[in-house]
Amino acid sequence: MNDSLNNNLSKHLDVFKEIGNIGAGHAASALAGLLDRRITMSVPIASVVPFNEIVNVLDGPETLVAGVLIDVSGDLNGFILLLLSMKDAMAMVSQALCQPERDTEDSEFVLTDLEQDTLVEIANILVGSFLSAITTFSGLSAIPSVPQLAVDMLGAIISIATIQYGTIGESVLFLNTRFNDLAGDINGHFFLIPDYNSYKMLLEALGLEG
Amino acid sequence: MATVLVGMADLKAARNPDIITTLGLGSCVGITLYDKARKIGGMAHCMLPTYKGFEGQKIDKFVDSAVIELIKQLERMGVPRNALVAKIAGGAHMFTAISQNNDLLKIGERNTAAGIAILRQLSIPLIANDTGGKHGRTIELDTASGALKIKTVGLGEKII
Numbered sequence: 001m002n003d004s005l006n007n008n009l010s011k012h013l014d015v016f017k018e019i020g021n022i023g024a025g026h027a028a029s030a031l032a033g034l035l036d037r038r039i040t041m042s043v044p045i046a047s048v049v050p051f052n053e054i055v056n057v058l059d060g061p062e063t064l065v066a067g068v069l070i071d072v073s074g075d076l077n078g079f080i081l082l083l084l085s086m087k088d089a090m091a092m093v094s095q096a097l098c099q100p101e102r103d104t105e106d107s108e109f110v111l112t113d114l115e116q117d118t119l120v121e122i123a124n125i126l127v128g129s130f131l132s133a134i135t136t137f138s139g140l141s142a143i144p145s146v147p148q149l150a151v152d153m154l155g156a157i158i159s160i161a162t163i164q165y166g167t168i169g170e171s172v173l174f175l176n177t178r179f180n181d182l183a184g185d186i187n188g189h190f191f192l193i194p195d196y197n198s199y200k201m202l203l204e205a206l207g208l209e210g
Numbered sequence: 211m212a213t214v215l216v217g218m219a220d221l222k223a224a225r226n227p228d229i230i231t232t233l234g235l236g237s238c239v240g241i242t243l244y245d246k247a248r249k250i251g252g253m254a255h256c257m258l259p260t261y262k263g264f265e266g267q268k269i270d271k272f273v274d275s276a277v278i279e280l281i282k283q284l285e286r287m288g289v290p291r292n293a294l295v296a297k298i299a300g301g302a303h304m305f306t307a308i309s310q311n312n313d314l315l316k317i318g319e320r321n322t323a324a325g326i327a328i329l330r331q332l333s334i335p336l337i338a339n340d341t342g343g344k345h346g347r348t349i350e351l352d353t354a355s356g357a358l359k360i361k362t363v364g365l366g367e368k369i370i
Contacts, residue, residue: 052218062348069305150305153348
């Protein structure tokens with residue numbers, strides 16, 4: 001089952017790219033509504049990345065990042081992890097709060113409580129709309145939990161995704177979407193972390209074998 | 211002096227004066243084995259507690275099978291098993307608020323417990339540990355002294 005999962009992930013990469021595209025499209029409209037500005041979005045890059053390389057695809061394991069984890073239950077079970085660099089997290093938060101961006105490179109930099117709550121709320125809206133797109137076209141239910149934020153080393157935060165995939169193979173499914181507004185690019189990394197049954201169910205609902 | 215980097219689901223052994231390091235441990239655990247007399251050490255970065263039930267997968271990924279493999283590598287470098295002492299770091303619970311009952315999220319504790327269990331089973335003394343909490347850790351084993359440096363974000367550095 002293990003090898004077949006990795007093969008399956010690769011074989012159905014276009015499907016996940018499309019899931020990502022629809023999901024992130026909804027998320028971008030929701031974000032545009034929240035930030036009250038035009039947001040465009042790149043077609044997501046979907047890839048299957050070995051554990052050892054995943055941290056290098058991003059910025060290295062010790063980079064400080066903001067990760068928001070949402071537990072998903074219903075027909076589909078698992079997690080969604082939204083990862084943002086501190087700079088991108090700050091950019092989103094300051095736009096939502098209409099405040100100037102602070103320097104995230106400053107060694108004293110920490111997110112205030114208000115900024116953390118705002119980031120959680122943004123993630124809530126992004127992931128909620130992402131999920132609603134998936135449930136609409138698959139006909140499967142997926143109910144998100146209240147999100148939780150952690151700001152720490154990339155390697156530590158991403159281990160939630162690698163460990164879940166670790167029970168079934170050697171790689172992780174990774175969706176990278178770039179949101180773009182007039183002020184510049186914001187990179188959002190989505191990790192879909194379904195459990196094995198949900199993964200099969202999702203493919204079956206789309207008319208593909210699991 | 212070289213720095214030997216241990217990736218996720220990976221293990222390496224090295225001798226004085228090298229430093230062995232792994233970056234950004236979350237719920238994964240870093241287990242180090244060290245022989246003070248020969249100044250040779252090894253480190254494993256494991257994601258899941260036990261190999262049983264996952265036969266055929268990469269052994270470096272699991273705490274128990276990785277420790278056994280690391281000992282084999284150290285033995286090939288001339289280290290007798292009874293010269294080794296162990297330290298464990300990591301095994302954090304990064305997202306504490308979400309589903310306390312979720313086994314996956316409590317994997318950090320289970321990884322630590324698996325490390326303690328396999329070391330006991332192999333009669334290797336566990337002389338220090340820095341596990342749990344909800345923060346990431348970068349660890350560095352100095353093969354000259356056996357000191358294990360632990361770096362965190364916002365919680366400073368310490369040596370165990």
